[in-house]
Amino acid sequence: MRNMTKFRAIGIMAGILFTCLFILALFYFQNTESSANEPVMTESDGYQIATIQVKDDGFYPANIEVKAGVPTKLNFKKPSGFTCIRSVASRDIGLDLYLEKGDNFTTLQDLKPGTYKLHCGMYMYYVTLTVK
Numbered sequence: 001m002r003n004m005t006k007f008r009a010i011g012i013m014a015g016i017l018f019t020c021l022f023i024l025a026l027f028y029f030q031n032t033e034s035s036a037n038e039p040v041m042t043e044s045d046g047y048q049i050a051t052i053q054v055k056d057d058g059f060y061p062a063n064i065e066v067k068a069g070v071p072t073k074l075n076f077k078k079p080s081g082f083t084c085i086r087s088v089a090s091r092d093i094g095l096d097l098y099l100e101k102g103d104n105f106t107t108l109q110d111l112k113p114g115t116y117k118l119h120c121g122m123y124m125y126y127v128t129l130t131v132k
């Protein structure tokens with residue numbers, strides 16, 4: 001009889017653990033899905049467009065690679081206002097852009113091959129832009 005109670009307790013604990021893991025997994029996939037499904041590099045009207053997700057803990061991806069000699073747009077996509085990132089700037093490429101909720105497109109001037117640093121308005125988060 002005692003064994004039976006022990007068995008049942010383990011069963012309940014395993015059930016709770018499994019439920020917790022399931023909920024955690026659900027949240028994890030929900031968070032990654034929205035941005036992971038979206039390709040970083042797309043093309044439209046002769047432009048190469050890099051879409052960078054602006055999240056509460058930084059820019060995703062933090063490394064962007066674009067082709068030299070192709071007109072380029074960056075889109076800083078901000079799905080929610082729950083981030084301290086209000087703007088993105090770069091002395092390297094002469095960028096100072098206030099970020100609204102949603103899409104924030106900026107057209108880059110023709111960049112020479114090289115590596116350029118972009119940062120949020122508070123110098124907390126960085127994006128490395130590589131032109132090849």
Ligand SMILES: [Cu+2]
Pocket residue numbers: 084085120122123124125
């Ligand atoms: Cu910040």
